[in-house]
Amino acid sequence: MIMPHKKVRPAELKAPLLNPHKGCATFQRFNGDPLYPTLRWSEEGPTEFPARQFDVTPGYLPTTLSYCRWFWPLFEREEGKIDFTIVEKALATAAERGQTLQVRLMPHGTATQPKVPEWYRKKYKTVERVTHKGYEPCNTPVYDAPEFVDCWGRVITEFGRKFDGDPRLESVDVSFIGPWGEGAGECSEDAIDRMVAIYKAAHPKTPLMTMISGYKMKAGVKAGMGWRLDCFGDLGIFKTPEIPPDQWWNHHFDSYPQQVVGCGAEKAWEHAPITLESCGVPQHWFDGNFDLDFIIQQGLKFHGSVLMPKSAKLPEAWMGRLSQFCNDLGYRFVLRQFKLDARIKAGDPFEWWAWIENVGVAPIYRPYTLAVRATQGSRVFYHHSPADIRAWLPGDACLHGSVSLPREFSAGSVMLHVALVDPATNAPKVRFASGPVDPDGWLPLAAVEIEGKS
């Protein structure tokens, strides 16, 4: 029986798959670097980039992302002299290690950490204030003062000018209020709007992440940004000894659902990423006897793409579940079926149909391209589908295309492969959770027969 079409239904891969722009992130470090020796981490971003020590660092998970953040004095020691050499080195290191880089620039830290640059403190008004319960007062700028908006805005604009759209750059945090830019400070809605507009104008291409809660989240999400939270896993980190433990405030019960709903951020994940930074480090969750399954379910419910557990050793007993969680974050594309014309006349196009299912919890946020590669002897032809893969939300993507092979292809078999590629290089970048895949990253389909010269 001669069938007009061929169908390929590759096997679904169920195992963890290391793919870009999703999963676990290293912190202030890169793939293969040692972890922090204790459960304490540093807020000060890397300034040195030693050689790689490990393949996958023992006690951590494989990653395709590095997350680094630096304080203002490091890259603007003198007013107007902005030097992003460190960021450039970090981008290069991340790329060498198979990672993209999430970046945060921070105006200042707490009392014991870097302050706003000296030149700023000398010239502009700053105030001493307690930003967090139990912390020493720290010196902060007036966040909605025009000079702060101007000076910090200049940093962000310059950063965007240099790096926006760099394929090595994963995302940029919007971070300008309070220690680490995480929001513990006062700022008028007007000033937040101005700053959000500055970030947005500076980064037309690279995704921006607004910090969860309050007007800054609302404004960021409204401007099309993703969001991040920095106390993922908190089921009781902040103890209140004077009341029973079951009444303690925690982020998962008392803050995050209310903030996401209150800020209208429920659908932000459909077009911009969600990043989850661990509260403390997962060992703290483990030591607190927190319910890991619940934490994971919450992270997936928020449609997260990235978990950043701060490059601290992960609890050994939880490695399996955390690995699975990182696998479940973000997108996961299964090529369910590829159908193609079995035979064509020379010169005629062949048609194809593909059903791809995103079995993950989020889309991908970078515009790779579905490509069909046709090969016959030494002849190779790449066909790019015009489909925007960023629109592949969890669920089905159904594609249909038509390929006209160049005249050099002659009667006989033409082998077809498919992959999600970088459109500039045709190099496969995103692996389907389907297989088997050839070592070069292309998934073999079937041969189309060219019947003879037209």
Next chain:
Amino acid sequence: MTLPPVRKVRPRELKGFLLNPHKGCETFQHFNGDALFVAGSGVCHEVGPTDFPERLFEGVTPGYLPSSVSYCRWFWDAVEPEEGRYDFTAIERAIETAAARGQTLHVRLMPHGSPSQPPLPKWYVAKYPTVERERFNAKYRMAVHDGPEYLAKWGGLITEFARQFDGDPRLECVDMSYLGAWGEGDGECSDAGIDRMTSVYRQAHRKTPVVAMIGGHQMAAGLRSGMGWRCDSCDDLGLWGEPAMGPQGRWNHLYDSYPWSVAKAGAADVWKTAPVVFEPGSTMRKGYECGFDLDFIIRQDLKYHGSLISFKSYEIPEPWREKLLAFCNDLGYRFVLRQFKFDARVKAGEPIEWGAWIENVGVAPIYRQYAFAVRVSQASRVHVQRAPDDVRKWLPGDAVLSGKVTLPDGFRPGSAMIHVALVDLATGVPKVRFASEGADADGWCAMDNIELY
């Protein structure tokens, strides 16, 4: 250790099976506790019930699953035996029987069956235009689907049905079904004719959800008018495909039809506002004997955000029963009351402020309006206050509610108890169970005491 000014209650999540209304497994042409169909018995399962025998089994019928919805469908000649003389007695009795068995009723009216099943009503064939078609190696007559006569007569039936039943709380949903055998779409009709008939269904059913059949313009037209959708081969991994293709290449609905139909009709988000309903292509035993991948089937149907599935009231293969029970549990909504907090002490005459976080851990919303209610009781005094929130908007994810309860005169200083529930709008009775521990026998979830002073 002191008590904080705001009391928080975080009930433990229930993970097990929960029988809730408007979701999960449907009985078919039968009701909870009835006997099942027996394959090869010669009984045509497409003919809707006209007799309603006493319940045979006290609990769940052996070989089947717990159910809160019955799905029945009747042919035209049974409900309009003479032109213009409508007889919905069987439907009325089915609705009553369903209610008595703890079910709502999902209804389909069908113009005719396949060649061996009930045909179009004789009065229609005698008087109005029909066409002869060959299906299943036999000839039979179909209405001219886009003719004005069919629109008037079938449309008249639908309008009359809805006049009697639309909005009846015992009615779950209605299939839009007017093309070909069983109304499942196997017949010709112009797009304009489909639009006209869709409009009839829509105009007639202002309150009860209507579900359109998957595929083609009938689906697109239905969705445009706010309907849900259904498919009738939700398990098909090769029931009808060309055997020569082998199981890996054989045409089947899950690979070759449904993803494409949903994408083409723009139906991917319909589940957010209207139900998605499944029926297997044959019996589950057939799929089991074919060696179908049940995990894959379940995953696909959950991916479509389905709420209901009819297993056709045939015995479910024992090795599949547990997975299918879990599947029915996973269909539709599932509300976990994560946290309820309220003022721990309130002065007489002042309102009690409360806040609730509810997470829908299911795959769809609920499509019927219930009310989140807070009940305060003190001895014989009871006060219930309903939140104005529309529970139908609780998509998978979080719902965050807050409100104030002002107690009427009569409550005295001392302790009062707080309960919450999702209650029926008309009766105030708890109807939808939270997947959270703490529900009393009457369905109200106990929170904690509040101190009135």
